[in-house]
Every structure is written in structure tokens, then in C-alpha cells.
Amino acid sequence: MTRDKRDEWYPVAIAAMLPPARGRDTLLLGEPIRVRAGDSGPQVETAEGRALPVTIAYGHVWTCLGTPGDLFPIPEAAQPGRRLVDVGMVRVKCSPLRAVENFLDIAHFPFVHTDILGSEPHTEVYRYDVRIRDEVDEVWATKVRFYQPQAAKSAEGGIETEYMYRVPHPTCSVLYKTSPPMPGEWDVIALFVQPLTEELCDVWPWMALYDDASSMAEMIQFQQMIFLQDRSILENQIPRRLPLDPGMESPTRADLTSIAYRRWLKRRGYTYGAQLVAA
Amino acid sequence: MSVSWTPVALTPDLPPGGAVPVRAPWGELVVWRSATGRLSCFPERCPHRGMRLSHGFVRGEMISCIYHGWRYDTAGQCRKIPAHPDLEPPAAIRVHSYPVAEAGGLIWIAKTLPESAPPETGAEPLRSLVIASPASAVTEAAGVVPGVPGPVSLPDLAAPLILALQDMGEETAVHALITPADSAARIAASRALEAFRRAVEAEEIAA
Numbered sequence: 001m002t003r004d005k006r007d008e009w010y011p012v013a014i015a016a017m018l019p020p021a022r023g024r025d026t027l028l029l030g031e032p033i034r035v036r037a038g039d040s041g042p043q044v045e046t047a048e049g050r051a052l053p054v055t056i057a058y059g060h061v062w063t064c065l066g067t068p069g070d071l072f073p074i075p076e077a078a079q080p081g082r083r084l085v086d087v088g089m090v091r092v093k094c095s096p097l098r099a100v101e102n103f104l105d106i107a108h109f110p111f112v113h114t115d116i117l118g119s120e121p122h123t124e125v126y127r128y129d130v131r132i133r134d135e136v137d138e139v140w141a142t143k144v145r146f147y148q149p150q151a152a153k154s155a156e157g158g159i160e161t162e163y164m165y166r167v168p169h170p171t172c173s174v175l176y177k178t179s180p181p182m183p184g185e186w187d188v189i190a191l192f193v194q195p196l197t198e199e200l201c202d203v204w205p206w207m208a209l210y211d212d213a214s215s216m217a218e219m220i221q222f223q224q225m226i227f228l229q230d231r232s233i234l235e236n237q238i239p240r241r242l243p244l245d246p247g248m249e250s251p252t253r254a255d256l257t258s259i260a261y262r263r264w265l266k267r268r269g270y271t272y273g274a275q276l277v278a279a
Numbered sequence: 280m281s282v283s284w285t286p287v288a289l290t291p292d293l294p295p296g297g298a299v300p301v302r303a304p305w306g307e308l309v310v311w312r313s314a315t316g317r318l319s320c321f322p323e324r325c326p327h328r329g330m331r332l333s334h335g336f337v338r339g340e341m342i343s344c345i346y347h348g349w350r351y352d353t354a355g356q357c358r359k360i361p362a363h364p365d366l367e368p369p370a371a372i373r374v375h376s377y378p379v380a381e382a383g384g385l386i387w388i389a390k391t392l393p394e395s396a397p398p399e400t401g402a403e404p405l406r407s408l409v410i411a412s413p414a415s416a417v418t419e420a421a422g423v424v425p426g427v428p429g430p431v432s433l434p435d436l437a438a439p440l441i442l443a444l445q446d447m448g449e450e451t452a453v454h455a456l457i458t459p460a461d462s463a464a465r466i467a468a469s470r471a472l473e474a475f476r477r478a479v480e481a482e483e484i485a486a
Contacts, residue, residue: 107362111348123348123361233346236331238307238324250326250372254347254362 002269006066011192011204013061014086018042027196058206059086072168076188076208087205087223094234095273096171096195097242099203102230103173103191104165104257106146112229115149122147125254132264139167139264141257153222154211155180167261170270171195179210198273199240241275283393286385286443286454289404300333302447305390309333313340319353320379320388384456400428402441402456406469410476414446420479433471
């Protein structure tokens, strides 16, 4: 199913922290837009003053330059007992697609998030399942397992964490991982990426966690630390855009999720932030 | 005149276990030195996910990519993929290895192996610095061309410095060497180089 990139919803602000009346100037798919608090909620408009559609979901304000459909569901957002965490925005000089792909990757944990999300010698990525669920048009990776020294702020020691990854939107991903205090439940961590240009993005992580012990500030700090470690990678990949053509990079079995993500992007015709011809 | 070897660093600036990024005329590269002192020069991007190898770390005789820990030996062959510890990496997973040499206190690279060795300088490494001007402007001010180290007299210095220019497009790296001198003379030479850099950059702005 192909869909125009302008018809997707994109995150542009935290709903609980709207810019003042004057607004905040930002970009969406290279177009200048302004986000501000209006009398009856958030307003987003183009440079010419055209009002854009707005919706609020998962703690964020979303907008669309074209004709929006439904935003993807995250049913866990409504489950009682979860703490919903607006982590804040991190600007990254990389393709929005590179930011999502890195989020889907576990093999980097021991090297980039050393002694937190991974540690040597526990580097092996076991077999997991990946498929494109045609009925919902989403990429899903399941039965992903990884040994983690400190899986979350709430973790007290090393555990083997199980993950599920989901890509319901070209620039958004949702992961489900074993909740350290409630091993039978999944913590939910999402990455909502606002494409400013093809090589620059604002990343808005959001979480729905089972954690009654940590303060909001501690949970935010933990996730920001993780994401800033990722940023040091994302800003140093060559090329800046995500290569969709096979041959430019050498994936292995551990990269099945990213292979499926790239294939899914191609199939949808979503190439904003992609490099199509090997340079 | 053909320039075959390109000077990219002074010897002391790349100790064993170090890796530095290099901008060559034909692309971005990494030059690294193994624990036993062997120099290697590869394309900067790890073929797995395009991460800069100069951000990686040297372990023994291999360089390890910081992203996923893929390890390459001094010839560029991938020897280890930590996500699959039991897998012998296929021979096809390798990076190109460019000629690299050390002579006259400088580290040199080339796209293909030149017929002759890089030149000696007869001097000791002083420091490298980057001038925000194209090599043509530095050549005009200094009288030496990229790739061929030569003596350059700077104001207030008793003896000329040996300068090796590295053309990096909009910018030029200057690798400076000095005939044996005490620390006061080295500091004076370093300051004279800074003044030279400012003068070249100012000339560039005026022009």
C-alpha cells in the first residue's frame, strides 16, 4: 500500500508543554510550520497561514501537511497502572529513517549502551521472527531476546530481556520489552520522529512503563542518556540518508528487522530520507 | 609533477592503539595503528551500517567498529561479528586497504602504491594545524606545494620550519616539523605557525 508522505501524521510538540502564543517555528518535510497554543488547544499552521489538521495522542501533538488517515493505535496507552512519560525532544543530524532503524537494532547494545542495555561478552543476537503483517501494514519483530545489565531505570541487576518491535509508521516505532518490576508485562517505549528535512530530525521518545519507584525525572533522564548515546552514532553514519538499495551495506541475520523495515519502506514508496542510488 | 603520497599526520599524533579520520582527495578514510605499531588505512565507513570507523577502538591488531563491534584486521578482513560469535565472517566482508607509510616524522597514504617511498624530512615533528583556506592560498603564502615537504621561513624564527601540506578542499592541513630545538624554540615556532594561519585566512577573506 503506497501512501503519500504528506498524508502521514507527524509529532511536532509535547501536548503538555505547548509553545507560548507566539509559537515555535519548526519544519516538517522541509516546509516551515508554526506550532502554538491556541484558545481551544494546539494550532499548527504553514508559513502562508494555512491551518493544518491537529490531533493529540500519546502525549504529543501531531499534524499533517496533506489529508490524514487514522494515527496508528497503541492500545497500551490506555492501560491502567502505567506511567506515561513524555521524554522530550532530541534533535539529530541524520535521516529520520536512520533514527528509526537504530531504534530497531539490538546488536549495538553492548557497544553503544555499554553496561546498561548490553555488555560484552553477552553480544549474541539469537534467532527471532520478523514479518510484515499485511493485515495492519506493519513490520513486527517478535521473540527477540537479549541479556541486559540494566534494562531500565527500575532494573536491579542483569536480566534476559525479551523484546517485540513494531513499525506502524515510516518514522515511528514502538517497542515492547520485559518490564523489570513486572516480568509478565511489557513496558512500552515509542520513538516518534519528526522529519525536519531528509537529513535532520527531531526525535520525541515516549514511554508507558510499569514503574512505581522511579521519579518522572529519573525515568526521563535514563531514556535521554540512552538516546544521546544513540545520537553519537546517528550523526556519524555515512551516508546520512538510509540506503535502500542492497549492496551498499552488509546486513547479517541480526539485522532482519532493519531489512524488513527497508523493504517495507520501499513497498510503501516512502523514500523521504532514503538514499536510492549507491553514491 | 606528480604527487603520489599524501601526508596525513605527524608520527606522534597516531600512537599504537589510535585511529584518526583523514580527508583524502578520493574520499574519507581512517588511519589507525595497531598495538604492535602496524599502520593501516581503510575507507572511513564500516560496510555493515556505514558508521565511521575512526570512532572505533583498536584492540590488539584489529580495529573494532563502535556501533556493533565488527572487527577488522590490518589487511581489512572482517574477523569478528559479535552478534554471531560462532560465525566465521565470510571473506566478502572486508574493507579496502590503502597503502600507508611512515617517513620523515610523517604518516603518508596513497590511493595506489607509488613507485618510490615517501620523502625524508630530516626534521622532528612539531604540530599539525588546519587552515581554513584552500591549498592554493597556503602554497602562495608558504612557497611549498601539497605533498612535498619543504622549508618555510616564518617571521621571528631563527630557522625555517619544514611544512607538509595536505589538500582537503576548502581547508588545508599543515604538518609542521622543526630541526632539533629546545622547548622555548618549539613554543615560539608553534606561535609563529598560528600567526601564519591567521595571516593566510585573513588574506583569503580580503581576496
